[in-house]
Amino acid sequence: MDIKHELFKHCKSFVNKRVQTVEEIISSNQKALHSETKSSAGDKHETGRAMLQLEMEKASQQLEGISKMNEILSKIDFxxxxxxxxxxxxxxxxxxxxxxxxxxxxxxxxxxxxFAVSVSSPIGKLLLGKSENELISFNGVNQNILKIF
Structure with a gap:
């Protein structure tokens, strides 16, 4: 078994689970938005709709982030x-x-x-471009790079 491919599969699965969760949130909010009917408590109704729409926007932003993760994974060349x-x-x-x-x-x-880390994360930025036997310091802890595959 190739470790890199196994790690890649875990990352793909991580992204797919996030997509599923966010899509469920969006679907649930859409149903709630459609089921909201005008009631005599108008302000309460409008507040409820506004909150749902905010949740939908937040979920859409999360989907964009997940899409970027998929894009990054597609750029990995084994x-x-x-x-x-x-x-x-x-x-x-x-x-x-x-x-x-x-x-x-x-x-x-x-x-x-x-640890699956992004190249734009603090530790990822430190590691990017480094070679074997180089020393990195992260959170006050020195680490020697032993091997790169």
Missing amino acids: SKESKKAHLGSLIFTEKANYFLSISAGQIIVDRQKY
Whole structure:
């Protein structure tokens, strides 16, 4: 089993679950918006509709973010090999293992911990472009880069 492909599958699954959750929220809010009927308490009705519309806008923004995550994942090229950390790299340090992709948190593969991190996250920015045996300092902790795949 190729660890990078397994991590990639976890990231794809993470994105798909987020899409499903946000779409359920949108669908639920649309139903609630359509079921709201004009009542004698006009102000209360308008406030309810406004709140639902705000929720819908927030969910739409989340969908945009998820779409960007999918776009980033589609740019990962597993055939590209480099000794410098890049999108799609698997980076082993003495403190942690990182998969430069999207911010999907901790992933466990074969009882080994990996952190899927975005290249635009603070740790991702630090790792990007680094080589093996380089030292990085994150949150006051020094980490030596042992291996990059």
